[in-house]
Amino acid sequence: MGAVKTKRMPRAVREQQMLDAAVQTFGQRGYMAASMDEIAELAGVSKPLVYLYLNSKEDLFTACIRREGQALTEAVRAGVDTASPADRQLWDGLRAFFSHTARHPDGWSVLHLQARTHGEPFAAEVAAMRAELVAFVTELIAVAAREAHRDPDLADREVAGLAEALVGAAESLAAWSNATPGITAKQAAATLMNFAWAGLGNLMEGRPWSPPAEIEGR
Amino acid sequence: MGAVKTKRMPRAVREQQMLDAAVQTFGQRGYMAASMDEIAELAGVSKPLVYLYLNSKEDLFTACIRREGQALTEAVRAGVDTASPADRQLWDGLRAFFSHTARHPDGWSVLHLQARTHGEPFAAEVAAMRAELVAFVTELIAVAAREAHRDPDLADREVAGLAEALVGAAESLAAWSNATPGITAKQAAATLMNFAWAGLGNLMEGRPWSPPAEIEGR
Amino acid sequence: MGAVKTKRMPRAVREQQMLDAAVQTFGQRGYMAASMDEIAELAGVSKPLVYLYLNSKEDLFTACIRREGQALTEAVRAGVDTASPADRQLWDGLRAFFSHTARHPDGWSVLHLQARTHGEPFAAEVAAMRAELVAFVTELIAVAAREAHRDPDLADREVAGLAEALVGAAESLAAWSNATPGITAKQAAATLMNFAWAGLGNLMEGRPWSPPAEIEGR
Amino acid sequence: MGAVKTKRMPRAVREQQMLDAAVQTFGQRGYMAASMDEIAELAGVSKPLVYLYLNSKEDLFTACIRREGQALTEAVRAGVDTASPADRQLWDGLRAFFSHTARHPDGWSVLHLQARTHGEPFAAEVAAMRAELVAFVTELIAVAAREAHRDPDLADREVAGLAEALVGAAESLAAWSNATPGITAKQAAATLMNFAWAGLGNLMEGRPWSPPAEIEGR
DNA sequence: GATGAATGAGCATTCATTCAT
DNA sequence: GATGAATGAATGCTCATTCAT
Numbered sequence: 022m023g024a025v026k027t028k029r030m031p032r033a034v035r036e037q038q039m040l041d042a043a044v045q046t047f048g049q050r051g052y053m054a055a056s057m058d059e060i061a062e063l064a065g066v067s068k069p070l071v072y073l074y075l076n077s078k079e080d081l082f083t084a085c086i087r088r089e090g091q092a093l094t095e096a097v098r099a100g101v102d103t104a105s106p107a108d109r110q111l112w113d114g115l116r117a118f119f120s121h122t123a124r125h126p127d128g129w130s131v132l133h134l135q136a137r138t139h140g141e142p143f144a145a146e147v148a149a150m151r152a153e154l155v156a157f158v159t160e161l162i163a164v165a166a167r168e169a170h171r172d173p174d175l176a177d178r179e180v181a182g183l184a185e186a187l188v189g190a191a192e193s194l195a196a197w198s199n200a201t202p203g204i205t206a207k208q209a210a211a212t213l214m215n216f217a218w219a220g221l222g223n224l225m226e227g228r229p230w231s232p233p234a235e236i237e238g239r
Numbered sequence: 240m241g242a243v244k245t246k247r248m249p250r251a252v253r254e255q256q257m258l259d260a261a262v263q264t265f266g267q268r269g270y271m272a273a274s275m276d277e278i279a280e281l282a283g284v285s286k287p288l289v290y291l292y293l294n295s296k297e298d299l300f301t302a303c304i305r306r307e308g309q310a311l312t313e314a315v316r317a318g319v320d321t322a323s324p325a326d327r328q329l330w331d332g333l334r335a336f337f338s339h340t341a342r343h344p345d346g347w348s349v350l351h352l353q354a355r356t357h358g359e360p361f362a363a364e365v366a367a368m369r370a371e372l373v374a375f376v377t378e379l380i381a382v383a384a385r386e387a388h389r390d391p392d393l394a395d396r397e398v399a400g401l402a403e404a405l406v407g408a409a410e411s412l413a414a415w416s417n418a419t420p421g422i423t424a425k426q427a428a429a430t431l432m433n434f435a436w437a438g439l440g441n442l443m444e445g446r447p448w449s450p451p452a453e454i455e456g457r
Numbered sequence: 458m459g460a461v462k463t464k465r466m467p468r469a470v471r472e473q474q475m476l477d478a479a480v481q482t483f484g485q486r487g488y489m490a491a492s493m494d495e496i497a498e499l500a501g502v503s504k505p506l507v508y509l510y511l512n513s514k515e516d517l518f519t520a521c522i523r524r525e526g527q528a529l530t531e532a533v534r535a536g537v538d539t540a541s542p543a544d545r546q547l548w549d550g551l552r553a554f555f556s557h558t559a560r561h562p563d564g565w566s567v568l569h570l571q572a573r574t575h576g577e578p579f580a581a582e583v584a585a586m587r588a589e590l591v592a593f594v595t596e597l598i599a600v601a602a603r604e605a606h607r608d609p610d611l612a613d614r615e616v617a618g619l620a621e622a623l624v625g626a627a628e629s630l631a632a633w634s635n636a637t638p639g640i641t642a643k644q645a646a647a648t649l650m651n652f653a654w655a656g657l658g659n660l661m662e663g664r665p666w667s668p669p670a671e672i673e674g675r
Numbered sequence: 676m677g678a679v680k681t682k683r684m685p686r687a688v689r690e691q692q693m694l695d696a697a698v699q700t701f702g703q704r705g706y707m708a709a710s711m712d713e714i715a716e717l718a719g720v721s722k723p724l725v726y727l728y729l730n731s732k733e734d735l736f737t738a739c740i741r742r743e744g745q746a747l748t749e750a751v752r753a754g755v756d757t758a759s760p761a762d763r764q765l766w767d768g769l770r771a772f773f774s775h776t777a778r779h780p781d782g783w784s785v786l787h788l789q790a791r792t793h794g795e796p797f798a799a800e801v802a803a804m805r806a807e808l809v810a811f812v813t814e815l816i817a818v819a820a821r822e823a824h825r826d827p828d829l830a831d832r833e834v835a836g837l838a839e840a841l842v843g844a845a846e847s848l849a850a851w852s853n854a855t856p857g858i859t860a861k862q863a864a865a866t867l868m869n870f871a872w873a874g875l876g877n878l879m880e881g882r883p884w885s886p887p888a889e890i891e892g893r
Numbered sequence: 894g895a896t897g898a899a900t901g902a903g904c905a906t907t908c909a910t911t912c913a914t
Numbered sequence: 915g916a917t918g919a920a921t922g923a924a925t926g927c928t929c930a931t932t933c934a935t
Contacts, residue, residue, distance in 0.1 A: 029898060029934070051356045053271030057926060067900045072927065138269050138356045182422075182430035185415040186408040193407020194400065204396070212400035220438020250915090275909060285917045287911075296909065465913070465919060487792045489707030493905060503921045505907075514905065570792045574705050614858070618866035621851040622844040629843020630836065640832070648836035656874020686894090711930060721896045723932080732930065 036074050039064045043075075044085045048127030052082055052135050052143070083146055086136050089128035090150035096121040097154065107165035112214050114157065115191060119206035122195040129199075133192055151188070158184040187217055254292050257282045262303045266345030270300055270353050270361070301364055304354050307346035308368035314339040315372065325383035330432050332375065333409060337424035340413040347417075351410055369406070376402040405435055472510050475500045479511075480521045484563030488518055488571050488579070519582055522572050525564035526586035532557040533590065543601035548650050550593065551627060555642035558631040565635075569628055587624070594620040623653055690728050693718045698739045702781030706736055706789050706797070737800055740790050743782035744804030750775040751808065761819035766868050768811065769845060773860035776849040783853075787846055805842070812838040841871050 042064035046055040057078055061068040075081040100117025101110050122129040136147040162180050194213050198204040260282035264273040275296055279286040293299040318335025319328050340347040354365040380398050412431050416422040478500035482491045493514055497504040511517040536553025537546050558565040572583040598616050630649050634640040696718035700709040711732055715722040729735040754771025755764050776783040790801040816834050848867050852858040 032898080035898085050358075051271065053269065054357065056924080058924095068926090069901090069928075070899060073899085078926065134352075134356045138352050139272075178422075179430065182412065182415070182427070183434055186412055186431055186434045189411020189415075190404040190408040193410065194404050197400070197403040197407075204400070209400070212397065213404055216401055216404045216435070216438070218438055220434070220436055253915095274907085276907095286909090287918090288916060290910070291916085468919080471919085486794075487707065489705065490793070492903080494903095504905090505922090506920060508906065509920085570788075574788050574792045575708075615866065618848065618851070618858075618863070619870055622848055622867055622870045625847020625851075626840040626844040629846065630840055633836070633839040633843075640836070645836070648833065649840055652837050652840045652871070652874070654874055656870070656872055689894095710928085712928095722930090723897090724895060726931070727895085 032074065035064075035066065035070070039066065039071055039075060039081070040085060040088055043081050044089060044131055045127045047082060047085055047135055048130035052078075052139050057081075079142060082136075082143060085128075085131055086143060086146045086150075089125065089132055090147065092125070092128065093118075093121055093132065094150060094153050097157070101157075107161050107168055108214075108218055110164075111158075111161050111217070112210065114161075115210040115213055116206060118154075118191060119195055119198060119209045123199060123206050126199055129195060133196070155181075155184045155188050158187050187213075190216065250292065253282075253284065253288070257284065257289055257292060257299070258303060258306055261299050262307060262349055263345045265300060265303055265353055266348035270357050275299075297360060300354075300361060303346075303349055304361060304364045304368070307343070307350050308365065310343070310346065311336075311339055311350065312368060312371050315375070319375075325379050325386055326432075326436055328382075329376070329379050329435070330428065332379075333428040333431055334424060336372075336409060337413055337416060337427045341417060341424050344417055347413065351414070373399070373402045373406050376405050405431075408434065468510065471500075471502065471506070475502065475507055475511060475517070476521060476524055479517050480525060480567055481563045483518060483521055483571055484566035488514075488575050493517075515578060518572075518579060521564075521567055522579060522582045522586075525561070525568055526583065528561070528564065529554075529557055529568065530586060530589050533593070537593075543597050543604055544650075544654055546600075547594070547597050547653070548646065550597075551646040551649055552642060554590075554627060555631055555634060555645045559635055559642050562635055565631065569632070591617070591620045591624050594623050623649075626652065686728065689718075689720065689724070693720065693725055693728060693735070694739060694742055697735050698743060698785055699781045701736060701739055701789055702784035706793050711735075733796060736790075736797060739782075739785055740797060740800045740804070743779070743786050744801065746779070746782065747772075747775055747786065748804060748807050751811070755811075761815050761822055762868075762872055764818075765812075765815055765871070766864065768815075769864040769867055770860060772808075772845060773849055773852060773863045777853060777860050780853055783849065787850070809835070809838045809842050812841050841867075844870065 043060050046060045046063060057068055057071060061071045075084060097114050097117045101114045132147055136143045159180055162183060190213055194209045198209040260278050264278045264281060275286055275289060279289050293302060315332050315335045319332045350365055354361045377398055380401055408431055412427045416427040479496050482496045482499060493504055493507060497507045511520060533550050533553045537550045568583055572579045595616055598619055626649055630645045634645040696714050700714045700717060711722055711725060715725050729738060751768050751771045755767045786801055790797045813834055816837060844867055848863045852863040
C-alpha cells in the first residue's frame with residue numbers, strides 16, 4: 022500500500038520515498054504514536070532498510086523536519102522580490118507561505134505541531150527554521166520603518182515581539198484555512214495583510230490596506 | 240516525591256492531586272511519552288487508584304484538557320468588563336490571558352501543544368475551548384465595528400479570519416514571552432494590542448494604539 | 458513447563474524462581490543466546506514481571522553471578538576448618554568445591570564459562586569471587602610454608618602464580634569430572650591433591666600424598 | 676580500516692584476511708556479540724564475499740577455531756624434542772604454549788573462552804584440539820613413569836585426571852600471565868613446572884624442580 | 894570476482910490495564 | 915478506600931542471510 026512496490030532502486034530515491042512516508046505518518050499521528058513499522062509499510066520497504074538508510078526514529082524525524090523546513094523557507098524566499106516595497110514583500114511572502122502550507126499539510130503539521138511537542142533535539146531544529154522566518158519579518162518591519170522615515174528607535178525587543186505576533190498569526194491562519202473549506206491561500210493572505218498592516222482600528226474606520234495590483238495570478 | 244503521601248483523603252481532593260500530577264507530566268513530556276506510572280507516583284497514589292478514579296489514560300488527559308481549558312477561559316472572562324469599550328475589553332482580556340498562561344505553563348502546554356498533536360478525541364476538546372476565545376474576540380470585533388458605525392457588511396468569514404489571526408498571535412506571544420526572560424505579561428499584551436489595533440502601517444507612521452489609563456495594577 | 462504456574466506469590470519467592478530459571482538458561486545457552494522470553498517461560502511468569510523485579514538482562518545476569526558466586530564461596534568456606542593443617546584444609550576445600558560444582562552445574566557454567574566471556578560488567582563481578590578463592594589458596598600456601606619452617610622469601614608473585622595454577626587445575630577438573638561419568642567429587646579432589654601436594658615428580662617416585670583419615674563421609 | 680582495501684587478490688589471501696578479522700572480532704566480542712558486518716568491514720571486504728567464501732557465521736567461527744587450534748598445537752609440537760627426557764619435554768612444551776598464547780591473545784580467547792561457551796558444534800571442535808594437548812601430556816606422564824621404573828599400574832583414569840589438571844593449570848596461567856603485566860612466558864612456565872613436577876609439598880621443603888640448562892634463549 | 898540493495902525473524906524493553914486481596 | 919502482583923500487546927532496533935547486477 023502507499024508506494025507501489027518497485028524493487029531495487031537507487032538509495033537516493035528510496036530515501037525520498039521513506040521521507041515522504043515518514044512526513045505523512047508523523048504529520049498525522051505525531052512522533053510518538055507513529056511506528057516505524059507503519060512508516061516502512063507506507064514507504065513500501067522493510068523496516069531494516071529504513072534503519073539502514075535513516076539510522077533511527079529520531080534521525081528520521083530530524084530528517085523530516087529538515088527537509089520540510091527547507092522546502093518551506095525556500096518557497097517563501099522564492100516568492101519574494103527583495104527589491105519590492107515592504108508591504109509588497111510581506112504580501113508576497115504570505116501568499117507563498119499559505120500556498121506552501123496548504124499544499125503540504127503533513128509537512129506543515131510536522132513543523133508546526135509535532136516537532137514542537139518534543140524535547141530539545143527537535144524543538145531546536147524547528148526553532149532554527151522558524152527563526153529564519155521571524156528574521157525575514159523582522160527585517161521587513163525595519164525596512165518599512167525606514168521607508169516611512171520612522172525614527173529607528175523602535176526597540177529591538179518591540180520589533181521582535183511584533184514579528185512573533187505576525188508569524189504566530191500566520192501559523193494560526195494556515196491551520197485555519199487548511200481546516201476551513203473554501204478559504205484559499207490568497208484569502209488567508211489578504212486577511213492577515215489587512216490585520217497586520219492596517220490594524221483592527223483602521224479596519225473599523227473603513228481604511229483597509231489595499232493589495233497591490235497583480236500581474237501574474239499565482 | 241511530589242505530593243506528600245497522606246493517607247485517606249476524600250475522593251475530590253485525591254482527584255485534584257492526580258490531575259495536578261497529570262497536567263504537569265503531560266505538559267512536560269507530552270501525551271504519549273507520559274506514563275501512568277510516572278503520574279501515579281507524582282500524585283503519591285498507586286496506579287490502580289488512578290484507574291479507579293479516572294478510568295483510562297485517555298479520560299485522564301481529557302479531564303486535564305477540560306480543567307485547564309475552563310481555568311483559562313474563566314480567567315479571561317473574569318478579567319474583562321463587558322461594559323467597557325471594545326479596545327479596553329481586548330486589552331484586559333489579553334492581559335488576563337498572558338497572565339494566566341505565564342502562571343500555568345504546564346496547563347498551557349497541555350492545551351496549546353500537547354492536545355493538538357493527537358487525534359480527534361483531544362483535538363475536538365481543545366478546539367471547543369479555543370472556539371470560546373475566538374468567539375469572544377469575534378464579538379469584540381463586531382462591537383468595535385458598531386462603535387465605529389462601520390457597516391455590518393464585514394463578512395462573517397472575514398471576521399472569523401481576523402479573530403483567528405488575533406488568537407494565533409496571542410498564542411504565539413504567550414510562548415514567546417514565556418521563553419524570553421524579561422518579557423512580562425503586560426508587555427506582551429501591549430505589543431499585541433499595538434499590533435492588532437493600530438496595525439503595522441499605523442505604527443510605522445508613528446500612530447500607535449495608546450493603552451487606557453489603569454486603575455488597579457493587576 | 459518449568460515451574461508449575463502458581464499464581465500470586467510474594468515477590469521474594471518469585472525472584473528466586475526467576476533466578477533459578479535464569480541460571481539454568483544462561484548456564485546452558487550463554488548470556489547472549491539466552492532470551493528473556495525463554496527465561497520468563499521457564500520461570501513460569503510473564504516477561505514484564507521479570508523486568509519489574511530484575512530490571513534488565515544485564516542486571517539479571519549480574520544477580521545470577523552474585524548468587525551463584527556467593528553460594529560457591531560459602532560452600533567452600535563451610536567445608537574447611539581453619540584450625541586444621543594446611544594440607545587438610547586444602548583437601549577439605551577441594552572436596553567442597555568439587556561437590557558444589559557437581560551439584561550445581563549450571564551455576565558453575567555461569568561462573569566459569571559464561572561470565573568470563575563478556576565485557577567488564579560481568580568479568581569484574583566474577584573476578585572478585587574468583588579472587589576470594591585464590592586468596593584462600595594463597596593463604597594456605599603461606600601457612601604450609603610456615604609449617605614447614607620455610608623461609609618466607611617466596612615472592613608474592615610466585616605464590617600468586619602457584620595459587621592461580623591450583624585454582625585453574627581445580628576448575629579444569631571440575632569440568633572434567635562433571636563430563637566424565639563415574640568420577641566423583643572425592644576422586645577429583647584426590648587426583649588434584651596428589652598433583653598439587655606431591656607433584657608429578659614424587660608421584661613418579663611412588664611417593665604420593667596420602668589423604669588424611671576421614672571421620673564424616675560428606 | 677583494518678586491512679587496507681586492496682582489490683582483486685587471490686582467494687586464499689582474501690580468506691586469510693577474513694579469518695584474521697574474524698578471530699580478532701570473535702576473540703574480543705564473543706561469538707554472538709560479533710556481527711558479520713563488523714568482521715566484513717574489518718576484513719576490508721563486502722559481506723556477501725564473506726558468505727561466498729565461508730558460508731555462514733557458524734562455519735566462519737568453526738574455521739577460526741580450526742585454524743587457531745592447529746596453530747597452537749603445531750607451535751607446541753615444534754617446541755618439543757621427543758627425544759628429550761620427560762621433564763625437559765614438558766618444560767619445552769609449556770614454554771611454547773605460553774609463548775604462543777601470549778603472542779596470539781585473540782586466538783587464545785577464541786579457543787579458551789569463546790568456543791567453549793556455545794553448544795555442541797564448537798565445543799566439540801575445540802575439545803578435539805584440547806584432547807591433543809591432553810594426550811601429549813598423558814604420554815609424557817607415561818614416559819616419566821617408565822623412566823622412573825614406576826609400575827605401569829597407574830590407572831588410566833588417574834593419569835587422565837593428572838593430565839587434565841596440568842592442562843587446566845596451564846590454561847589458567849596463560850590467562851593470568853596475559854593479564855598480569857611483567858609476567859613472561861618463561862616465568863609462567865617455570866611456575867607451572869615447579870608446581871607440576873615438584874608439587875607444593877616439595878616446594879615447601881625447599882626442593883624445587885630445577886630447570887634444565889638452556890642453550891638458545893628463545 | 895565483488896557488491897549495493899533488500900528482508901524475515903527475533904530480541905530487549907515498556908506500557909496501559911486488570912485482578913485478588 | 916487502596917494496593918501488590920501480574921500480563922497482552924506493542925515498539926524500536928539488529929542481525930544473519932540472500933539476490934540481482
